[in-house]
Structure formats: structure tokens, C-alpha cells
Amino acid sequence: xxxxxxxxxxxxxxxxxxxxxxxxxxxxxxxxxxxxxxxxxxxxxxxxxxxxxxxxxxxxxxxxxxxxxxxxxxxxxxxxxxxxxxxxxxxxxxxxxxxxxxxxxxxxxxxxxxxxxxxxxxxxxxxxxxxxxxxxxxxxxxxxxxxxxxxxxxxxxxxxxxxxxxxxxxxxxxxxxxxxxxxxxxxxxxxxxxxxxxxxxxxxxxxxxxxxxxxxxxxxxxxxxxxxxxxxxxxxxxxxxxxxxxxxxxxxxxxxxxxxxxxxxxxxxxxxxxxxxxxxxxxxxxxxxxxxxxxxxxxxxxxxxxxxxxxxxxxxxxxxxxxx
Numbered sequence: 217x218x219x220x221x222x223x224x225x226x227x228x229x230x231x232x233x234x235x236x237x238x239x240x241x242x243x244x245x246x247x248x249x250x251x252x253x254x255x256x257x258x259x260x261x262x263x264x265x266x267x268x269x270x271x272x273x274x275x276x277x278x279x280x281x282x283x284x285x286x287x288x289x290x291x292x293x294x295x296x297x298x299x300x301x302x303x304x305x306x307x308x309x310x311x312x313x314x315x316x317x318x319x320x321x322x323x324x325x326x327x328x329x330x331x332x333x334x335x336x337x338x339x340x341x342x343x344x345x346x347x348x349x350x351x352x353x354x355x356x357x358x359x360x361x362x363x364x365x366x367x368x369x370x371x372x373x374x375x376x377x378x379x380x381x382x383x384x385x386x387x388x389x390x391x392x393x394x395x396x397x398x399x400x401x402x403x404x405x406x407x408x409x410x411x412x413x414x415x416x417x418x419x420x421x422x423x424x425x426x427x428x429x430x431x432x433x434x435x436x437x438x439x440x441x442x443x444x445x446x447x448x449x450x451x452x453x454x455x456x457x458x459x460x461x462x463x464x465x466x467x468x469x470x471x472x473x474x475x476x477x478x479x480x481x482x483x484x485x486x487x488x489x490x491x492x493x494x495x496x497x498x499x500x501x502x503x504x505x506x507x508x509x510x511x512x513x514x515x516x517x518x519x520x521x522x523x524x525x526x527x528x529x530x531x532x533x534x535x536x537x538x539x540x
Contacts, residue, residue, distance in 0.1 A: 271427055432452070481499075483516050
């Protein structure tokens with residue numbers, strides 16, 4: 217009996233020691249977090265959830281986006297890991313290009329070329345075709361894919377409601393420029409006034425906000441009005457991001473494979489083993505009105521269409537460089 221009582225007391229003592237040790241660890245951890253908050257240094261969160269192709273491009277932007285050729289302006293883009301200044305236009309293009317090619321490869325989207333009247337406006341005034349998109353399956357949980365799902369619902373719901381009839385085969389096809397425009401509208405509804413910097417920066421900021429929520433980026437402490445105006449850059453959760461290095465390599469390999477399969481000889485020549493894949497390196501005869509739609513390379517058409525829609529949207533905005 218005495219032996220049983222002694223064993224019970226010993227087990228109880230061990231349990232109390234374990235509970236006390238865990239409580240002490242939590243106390244120390246919380247004290248460190250409070251000290252960091254007082255010093256203006258955010259604590260490092262635990263990352264959670266998968267990262268889509270748009271998130272990978274954002275986290276490893278130094279591998280996917282070309283460096284900036286000029287500085288200045290409110291909309292400045294920087295690589296998360298290297299702090300190198302990058303081209304904001306190319307950043308936005310690479311985000312969308314990686315997302316769309318992956319969704320096509322996974323069978324979630326389909327593309328087709330359709331004839332249209334030339335717009336006679338820059339950047340391609342004589343372009344007599346448009347790239348159309350159709351959703352085939354459920355879109356993955358990534359920030360730009362979520363915005364794309366909302367855009368599809370907005371366009372197709374309004375189209376069918378206006379016609380007041382059952383859907384037909386062609387009702388599911390959406391012009392890529394309309395889709396990107398609607399995506400941007402949905403994105404801007406979730407951005408604060410202080411976060412908006414223009415079409416390029418808004419796409420990038422939307423992805424970064426999602427990565428903050430997942431714990432891969434850390435939002436700087438903003439205690440004053442001036443901090444919000446400055447838009448201080450987010451800090452990387454380096455350890456968590458480095459665990460995605462292999463996924464970044466796999467994404468680049470998929471982009472190269474897509475370009476080799478669906479691109480023109482102009483798109484595939486001089487492809488480097490690493491570094492950014494040029495967006496604007498397309499077939500120079502892509503806008504030739506004498507070519508049939510079946511002769512147009514999909515990869516070149518996709519990149520030209522993305523450049524066209526972002527350029528057109530950017531031209532509607534006031535200059536972000538003025539007075540900054």
C-alpha cells in the first residue's frame with residue numbers, strides 16, 4: 217500500500233513538473249512576443265496552408281521577375297528574400313502568367329482564340345484576335361485564383377441574368393481582358409485606400425496580404441498614421457520560405473515546359489537555365505492579320521494578351537510618379 221501511494225505521489229510530481237515546465241515555456245514565449253511588440257518587431261508566426269503559383273512567384277520574386285531599370289514612384293517592388301528592387305510591371309505579369317499556365321496544365325482552365333475588330337489603341341492597335349478563357353473545374357485556394365473565381369461569377373452571372381435564358385455553349389467563354397479587369401475590381405474591394413498603388417501594385421499587394429495571413433510574410437507594426445502612409449515593406453519568414461525552394465524550382469520548370477510546348481521559336485530561343493523568363497519576347501508576326509487563328513502560338517498569345525490588358529488598365533490611371 218505504501219509503495220502504491222509513493223508511486224502515485226511520484227507520478228503526480230512528474231505531472232506537475234511537466235505542467236509547470238510547459239507553463240514556464242509559454243510565459244517565456246509570451247514575454248518575448250511582448251518585448252518584440254514593444255520594440256516594433258513582429259513575432260514570427262507558424263506558416264500554414266498550401267502556397268499557389270502566384271504565392272511562389274511573390275516569395276521567390278528574385279528568380280522570376282526582372283530587376284527594375286529605374287527607381288522612384290510610389291509603386292516600387294522588392295524581392296522578399298534579397299530586397300532587390302524589381303520591375304513592378306513584370307512582377308504583375310509574372311504573377312498572372314504563372315497562375316494561368318498552371319491552371320491550364322491542371323485542366324482547370326481552357327483557352328481559345330477568337331476574332332475581334334481591331335481596337336486601334338495602344339499597345340496593339342491592329343490586333344484582330346482575342347484570347348478567351350473558360351473555367352473547367354474548381355479553382356485552387358490561392359489569392360489570385362480566388363479573385364478569378366469571383367470574376368467568373370460576376371461576368372457569367374450577369375450575362376445569363378441579362379439574357380434571361382438557359383446557358384449556351386459559348387456563354388462560358390470570357391475574354392481574358394474582361395476577366396483580368398473584373399479580378400482587379402474584386403481585389404480592390406479588399407484593399408484599403410493606403411494599400412492601393414495602381415494595377416501592378418494592387419495585384420502584388422493582394423498576394424502579399426494572403427501570404428501574411430498564412431505566416432510566410434510578417435506585416436510590420438503600424439502604430440501611427442505615418443506608418444500606414446509609408447507602406448513599410450513586409451518582413452520574410454525566412455525559414456518558412458526556404459522550405460518552398462524546391463516548389464519554386466518546380467514552378468520554373470513547368471513554365472519552361474509550357475513555353476517549349478506552346479510557344480513560338482522566338483519564345484523559346486536563348487532560354488536560360490535560371491532567372492526570369494521574358495514576358496515580352498513573342499513572335500514579331502503575332503499581330504499579322506493574314507495569319508489564321510490556328511497558326512497563333514498559345515504561349516505568345518497569352519503573354520501578349522496579359523501585357524495588353526495590364527497596359528490598357530495602367531493607361532487609365534493617373535501617373536503614380538507624379539508628386540511622389
